[in-house]
Amino acid sequence: MVKLAIDAMGGDFAPKEIVEGCLLAAKEFSDLNLVLYGDEEQIKMYMKKVPENISIVHAKDKLDMGEKDPISAIRRNDELSLVKAFKAVHDKECSGVVTAGPTQGVVVAAHMIIKKLEGMKRVAICPQLPEVGGKSRLLLDSGANTDVRPEHILQYAEFASIFYKLTRDVENPLVGLINIGSEPGKGRELEKEVFELLKEDPKINFYGNVEPKELLTTPCDILVSDGFSGNLVMKSFEGCAKAMGIILKEEISKTLGGKIGYLFMRDNIDEFKRRMSADEVGGSLIFGVDGVVVKAHGSSNAYAFSHAIKLARKTVLSNVLETVKQHLNE
Amino acid sequence: MVKLAIDAMGGDFAPKEIVEGCLLAAKEFSDLNLVLYGDEEQIKMYMKKVPENISIVHAKDKLDMGEKDPISAIRRNDELSLVKAFKAVHDKECSGVVTAGPTQGVVVAAHMIIKKLEGMKRVAICPQLPEVGGKSRLLLDSGANTDVRPEHILQYAEFASIFYKLTRDVENPLVGLINIGSEPGKGRELEKEVFELLKEDPKINFYGNVEPKELLTTPCDILVSDGFSGNLVMKSFEGCAKAMGIILKEEISKTLGGKIGYLFMRDNIDEFKRRMSADEVGGSLIFGVDGVVVKAHGSSNAYAFSHAIKLARKTVLSNVLETVKQHLNE
Structure with a gap:
């Protein structure tokens, strides 16, 4: 089972396209377990029925796509969907996180919340x-x-x-x-x-x-x-x-x-x-922190976001982080 | 009258395309006076009749397009068509030089032969x-x-x-x-x-x-x-x-x-x-030396090279260097 945290509110077309992307990925891979962080009511609008391998954790705020000072915003507000999703990785509840939020915010959250791998x-x-x-x-x-x-x-x-x-x-x-x-x-x-x-x-x-x-x-x-x-x-x-x-x-x-x-x-x-x-399709990886982080393109549609999830799944299943940790300790 | 030195042997298709480019430009602008540096025999092969506003100065060698060490080549050999053309600008015989030779060689020649403008x-x-x-x-x-x-x-x-x-x-x-x-x-x-x-x-x-x-x-x-x-x-x-x-x-x-x-x-x-x-068309200017230098694309055909000449002509006629010199002395 691969458990991934999803920032359901990040991206230009969130939460609609993000939720639909999750549905696509959850249907394709039965070994996926997706936890969606964001406004529960809005998320449910795009899901007739919540599939077994998807769950929702409410987060009342979201990081604005044009946020000029993501460092303060992330430090100040624990209720951001991005922050909650990254915390789930830090707390080892999830193995990775996927977000279409703003790049700088994603890098800052990876640094501040998940933290760097020892030796990296x-x-x-x-x-x-x-x-x-x-x-x-x-x-x-x-x-x-x-x-x-x-x-x-x-x-x-x-x-x-x-x-x-x-x-x-x-x-x-x-x-x-x-x-x-x-x-x-x-x-x-x-x-x-x-x-x-x-x-x-x-x-x-x-x-x-x-x-x-x-x-x-x-x-x-x-x-x-x-x-x-x-x-x-x-x-x-x-x-x-x-x-x-x-x-x-x-x-x-x-x-x-x-x-x-x-x-x-x-x-x-x-x-x-x-x-x-x-x-546009596939997303970028953030390398160097103690968890799998995939940043999907801000303008991701459902198809593109499902590919970002696929990339995170593959990275978790391939034991990339464990291998890098061994390498760093050699 | 705008007198320009032309490196007739520089470029992937020299001297043919270079010579033909000169003929095009010389025909279009009667105020141009072009001095072609290179192998006289080869140059003449592409000119049935030498027009009044074109002259040829023989240079027996040329800088190879793939030359790995242009600094030594230029320092060592006064007989390179590139060196002779640049010397004509240094000696104020010509107001500018146009070449499709290799970029690094052109920059080195501009530096070493024409020399930087005072204050630049x-x-x-x-x-x-x-x-x-x-x-x-x-x-x-x-x-x-x-x-x-x-x-x-x-x-x-x-x-x-x-x-x-x-x-x-x-x-x-x-x-x-x-x-x-x-x-x-x-x-x-x-x-x-x-x-x-x-x-x-x-x-x-x-x-x-x-x-x-x-x-x-x-x-x-x-x-x-x-x-x-x-x-x-x-x-x-x-x-x-x-x-x-x-x-x-x-x-x-x-x-x-x-x-x-x-x-x-x-x-x-x-x-x-x-x-x-x-x-591809038009060429690059080399700014900062005491003469107009235009580097045409290495793969220039006659049309592209004639445009590089046009650019050099325009730069000379617009008194760019004189204005920059005034500015540097202010």
Whole structure:
């Protein structure tokens, strides 16, 4: 049985899409036991009948999606659905938590409530990149820590390698370092030092430097960087996808052929757009705390949220945290 | 008369496309005087008749596009077409130089041969981003200097503001700072300090922080960052465009409708791809040295190279360097 805490009130379309996502996941996996934290009355509006493997714990408040100061909000208010869900993980009532709440709030709650794993120096946000060529790569840290030391990035690589091996069934996942050039010796002092650490670590299958232009086509499974750089890369991809949507529309509408062609391939272009919205389906993992934390995209619909639950379930069942703990104690 | 030095041997398709690009530009602008540096025999193969406003200066060697150590190569060999062209600017024989040679070699030559403007602390690479919504934005530094201080980025902003104002006829170009969040106070120490400097500078029309996801849709005309971050952003856009091309192809070929639609809109999609290849047309400026330097894309064809010449011409005619010099002496 995998018991997961769900923040039913986090996300742009909460609680409706969150509740429906839980129903989808609970139906698909009979080994799931979901505890939904949030406004009981509202949650029940979207469930005709509460399934056996779902329960509800009332929480009267929720963290606002645009909250400017999540640290104070989380510290001040025990009645937030997010806080209650994270406490359930801290108290070992649940093995993991899934939320579509605001990223900063999720990182803060993971830090303050669940707390870091002993021996783990930093927390990292790890999104799964859009699948290209049959592979969905990991990028971490994508924004939890802007100022880090080389050994922190080494730990990200070790953590992600264990996660990838156990959840994806790949014996020696290949690790690349995000950098501005592919040759050794490129980048700032930080990258040069991380390069050496990764190269010397016998537990890492190190590929070398990877420029962001190869992000979705590199043979690597895992890409590491400091949180500032990782965040810039993620947001650049988002910006490029957005701009490309605009430009594609401009170009298609320029000629009659373009307009006719569009009628034929409208579905293909929609599917293309969906695939390019990074981390829309699947969610990001928060690595480094003593519990499984999955952050679903803020704009998650039921389908996307059910995938985030699936990711949390898989991570719990694969004993990722236990393996990392052993590794940290070696 | 605008006299420009041309490195006829730099670029993936040199000298053919370079020479043909020069012919296009020389024909369009009778005030241009182009001096082509390179292998005379090869250059003449692509010119039936040398026009009046084009001359050739023989250089027997060229900098290899894949040269691993451009510093030594440039220091060692005065016979490189790149070195000769840059020397013509240093010696004030020409007002500017245009080359499609390798970026690192161009930056090194600008530094070592033309030399920095007095008072200018760092050199910056400034590409023009793909046009979206009728605006082509500038991003600098996109990779000349990985370790910089806040005042260097302030100078980039001042330099680019003068350039934008004089060449684009915009009275108060809007400047944004590349960052991982849009609110003040975001980013590393570097971004926080640069934010304050930009805010206080009366010569800068400062907008605030800009996340890379808004890079091509922001109201800003100019975006500044350190060279490491700027390079990551540029290469991420390149990677995203590349991946999107692959995904779009995958999706279109999945259904019959997609394939039929593609036949109708093939031209539109080709034009879309062309527009998304950042800096393919137009080239990047190298700011900070005592001469106009335009780096055309390595894969430039004649059309793209003629646009790079056009950019150099416009920059010379707009007295950008003279205005910057006045500004630096104020």
